[in-house]
Amino acid sequence: MFWIDVLSRIVHVGTAITLVGGTVFTLLVLLPAAKTIDDAAHQKLSGSVVGRWKRIVHPGILLFLISGFYNYFRAMPAHKGDGLYHALVGTKMLIALVIFFLAAALVGRSEKLAFIRKNRSRWTMIVVVLAAIIVAISGFVKVRGVAL
Numbered sequence: 001m002f003w004i005d006v007l008s009r010i011v012h013v014g015t016a017i018t019l020v021g022g023t024v025f026t027l028l029v030l031l032p033a034a035k036t037i038d039d040a041a042h043q044k045l046s047g048s049v050v051g052r053w054k055r056i057v058h059p060g061i062l063l064f065l066i067s068g069f070y071n072y073f074r075a076m077p078a079h080k081g082d083g084l085y086h087a088l089v090g091t092k093m094l095i096a097l098v099i100f101f102l103a104a105a106l107v108g109r110s111e112k113l114a115f116i117r118k119n120r121s122r123w124t125m126i127v128v129v130l131a132a133i134i135v136a137i138s139g140f141v142k143v144r145g146v147a148l
Contacts, residue, residue: 005074012067019060019103020131022053027124054107061100068096082147092137095130102127 030049034042072089079085102123105113116123 001074005071008067008070008074011063012071015060015063015067016131016135018056019064020128020135022056023103023124023127023131026053027121027128031121031124050107057103057107061103064096064100068093078146085141085144085147088137088141092134092141095134095137099127099130099134102130 034045105116
């Protein structure tokens, strides 16, 4: 099980680096730069970027779910009765579900969620802030270790 645990951790952290890093890049570099080009070029660029990013976001969400649940279930026995651990990891999971929804909405085509895509900068900022909260929770839980 050791190598599966290691592989799961690598997949989880690698997916986080890719998706969160790509989202931060989008917020801080791509969206501001795209505002400087004319509307036709902006629409073409947006369509191309969203089409490519969607092919990373959707499998990334799946990898997060698989590796995250695996890591959680492997860690559960060590944290039996540790209310703070379960509260923090549960909070992290709920925030992650919100992020998954917003990430999918930002690359999706649903007309009902078009309001999210129309204000891409705001919702991308929300995703980045929520991801930072998850990173903070994860860092604390990992460093805190197992409660005695």
